[in-house]
Amino acid sequence: MNKEKTKEWFKKNWSTALLTAFLAVILISPDAKTWFMRQVISTGVMNLTLQDQSKESKGKTIGEIADFRVQDEDGRLVSTQDLKGKVVFMNFWASWCPPCRAEFPSIQKFYDRYKDDKDVVFLTVNLDDQPDAGRNYLDKQKYTLPLLVPASAIPAAYYTGSLPTTVVLDKKGAIRLHHTGMADYSKESFYKKIDKMLAE
Incomplete structure (x- = not known):
């Protein structure tokens, strides 16, 4: 792929390229993964529900x-x-x-x-x-x-x-x-x- 074609591809697919780069950074960098996961937690998607587990654990003490x-x-x-x-x-x-x-x-x-x-x-x-x-x-x-x-x-x-x-x-x-x-x-x-x- 020559320079002109590459440039044209990026113009048409810049969002795909950006997303790919973002995902690559997240996969490679532990700090980036951590940052991303904290954003997920902050959305409330990962809200924790503390339920009484004593029955599931058969009341084990x-x-x-x-x-x-x-x-x-x-x-x-x-x-x-x-x-x-x-x-x-x-x-x-x-x-x-x-x-x-x-x-x-x-x-x-x-x-x-x-x-x-x-x-x-x-x-x-x-x-x-x-x-x-x-x-x-x-x-x-x-x-x-x-x-x-x-x-x-x-x-x-x-x-x-x-x-x-x-x-x-x-x-x-x-x-x-x-x-x-x-x-x-x-x-x-x-x-x-x-x-x-x-x-x-």
């Missing part, structure tokens, strides 16, 4: 699910067995995962709202292969969420391999939310569900 332990950056161990009486927000993520990155601003807002509530526990569990990757990402983005890593096998009731995965446990340890994929955790409707669980 922490005691019936294998104990899961995580370790914080100071080496302290936290066990799900010790968290009864608290509402637990558990998010499995990795720094290389665009959907994880896309939902992190909403998780940070949720954390900022409840971080001083002693009855709400945040287990943001990093699954990066490189130990420093998660911390570097949080620092770069100025997130203040706690960084934890698995200190035992992760029960399949919580995580089966898809990132991000989010689980909310009520005070009895029952699974009330199990969500795979990105979501917006900064909605008032979500907070109301959390507040309702806190009041139970």
Whole structure:
């Protein structure tokens, strides 16, 4: 195709060329993917509905699910067995995962709202292969969420391999939310569900 024909093609098909270039950037760049996914979240298309999942999980509580332990950056161990009486927000993520990155601003807002509530526990569990990757990402983005890593096998009731995965446990340890994929955790409707669980 000579220059004149190429020019003519672009004049007629500029929107197709632009869309192709846009999609190529999104496919190649993790940051571009993250930006695009955040735009999708902001439209409300990905609104999260916190439903009572206890029936679907057959009312399983922490005691019936294998104990899961995580370790914080100071080496302290936290066990799900010790968290009864608290509402637990558990998010499995990795720094290389665009959907994880896309939902992190909403998780940070949720954390900022409840971080001083002693009855709400945040287990943001990093699954990066490189130990420093998660911390570097949080620092770069100025997130203040706690960084934890698995200190035992992760029960399949919580995580089966898809990132991000989010689980909310009520005070009895029952699974009330199990969500795979990105979501917006900064909605008032979500907070109301959390507040309702806190009041139970």
